[in-house]
Amino acid sequence: MQHHNQQNHQKKQTYVMVQYMPLSTGSTGQYNSGQGAHQFILPPSLEGRCPKLTRYKTIGFLAVTLLSVILLVVMVSHTEMAPPYFSASRAESKTSGEGKSMATPNSAAAASPMCSLSVLQDAGLAEETELGDKGAEVNNDPDLARGAPSGAHAEPSGVIEAQSDPTGAAADDDPEYRRRFPTAIVIGARKAGTRAILRFIGLHPDVVTSRRETHFFDREYDQGLEWYRQQMPKSLPSQMTIEKTPNYLVDWDTPQRVYNFNASIKLILIVRNPISRTVSDYVQLRPSLVKLLALRTSFRTCSEVHSDNSSSSSLV
Numbered sequence: 167m168q169h170h171n172q173q174n175h176q177k178k179q180t181y182v183m184v185q186y187m188p189l190s191t192g193s194t195g196q197y198n199s200g201q202g203a204h205q206f207i208l209p210p211s212l213e214g215r216c217p218k219l220t221r222y223k224t225i226g227f228l229a230v231t232l233l234s235v236i237l238l239v240v241m242v243s244h245t246e247m248a249p250p251y252f253s254a255s256r257a258e259s260k261t262s263g264e265g266k267s268m269a270t271p272n273s274a275a276a277a278s279p280m281c282s283l284s285v286l287q288d289a290g291l292a293e294e295t296e297l298g299d300k301g302a303e304v305n306n307d308p309d310l311a312r313g314a315p316s317g318a319h320a321e322p323s324g325v326i327e328a329q330s331d332p333t334g335a336a337a338d339d340d341p342e343y344r345r346r347f348p349t350a351i352v353i354g355a356r357k358a359g360t361r362a363i364l365r366f367i368g369l370h371p372d373v374v375t376s377r378r379e380t381h382f383f384d385r386e387y388d389q390g391l392e393w394y395r396q397q398m399p400k401s402l403p404s405q406m407t408i409e410k411t412p413n414y415l416v417d418w419d420t421p422q423r424v425y426n427f428n429a430s431i432k433l434i435l436i437v438r439n440p441i442s443r444t445v446s447d448y449v450q451l452r453p454s455l456v457k458l459l460a461l462r463t464s465f466r467t468c469s470e471v472h473s474d475n476s477s478s479s480s481l482v
């Protein structure tokens with residue numbers, strides 16, 4: 167019993183000694199583990215070896231904090247400068263449906279000459295030429311009515327939404343908010359900045375633009391008018407729809423077909439220095455050209471082999 171008490175006492179003593187070990191680094195000491203005395207040396211810490219490290223740490227922490235604050239401020243200021251179609255003005259314009267004058271006057275779009283509706287009006291682009299569902303009748307082109315499904319509101323796969331349509335949910339309740347035929351088309355030229363000009367015009371709250379090239383008049387004509395309409399983004403009667411397919415400029419069939427569709431439709435053409443345009447086109451087409459050349463070479467090799475075979479067989 168006495169032996170047991172002594173062991174307990176030693177354990178307690180050990181615990182207390184370890185608990186209160188000196189914390190200063192590099193110092194030596196001694197402790198009793200119960201089975202004899204032990205020497206120890208505390209290893210010097212990094213701070214101990216390099217006294218400036220604490221100061222560097224503090225400076226680093228302050229620098230990171232400062233950078234984070236600057237980043238935050240920059241992000242906040244950029245949010246305030248967001249394009250007008252992300253702001254409430256577009257929602258008001260879309261849901262009110264009271265005509266083009268509903269463009270918020272103090273919005274960035276109205277302030278910018280590039281986005282000003284008056285620019286479009288001057289160019290005759292804002293003229294009300296909506297065809298609605300009567301497009302085929304108006305233009306009296308039997309070819310165009312071909313392929314139009316009876317269920318006019320059926321959603322096809324891969325429907326193209328408006329490029330700037332954050333208020334769709336609110337406007338969805340409006341029965342007037344639906345897909346309409348374009349009243350203007352960007353017809354080219356390829357690589358002349360057609361995407362850019364469509365985006366610039368599309369910044370206006372009363373303009374909606376198709377996200378992708380529809381190629382209706384050059385490649386998808388057989389799909390019919392209803393298909394074409396379904397490719398357009400939803401819009402209100404006060405808004406104009408614009409699509410772009412630069413290939414229309416160089417397609418033989420397109421002019422007549424567009425004329426048959428809507429003789430008063432507005433055509434937007436943007437041009438560029440022909441040399442840089444061609445270089446840009448070449449750079450984009452290069453992978454296809456390389457493939458084409460490789461294909462031609464293999465065809466030539468095939469035909470040479472074939473002609474060799476046929477000539478040798480004729481010799482035989």
Ligand SMILES: Nc1ncnc2c1ncn2[C@@H]1O[C@H](COP(=O)(O)OS(=O)(=O)O)[C@@H](OP(=O)(O)O)[C@H]1O
Nearest residue numbers: 355356357358359360361362412442445446447449
């Ligand atoms: N704002 C502005 N100003 C000047 N140039 C611009 C602008 N926006 C786009 N671009 C250049 O236009 C080229 C792409 O043109 P497109 O959008 O018409 O291409 S496409 O036909 O739709 O594939 C492409 O040219 P390259 O870079 O030489 O290929 C773009 O850089």
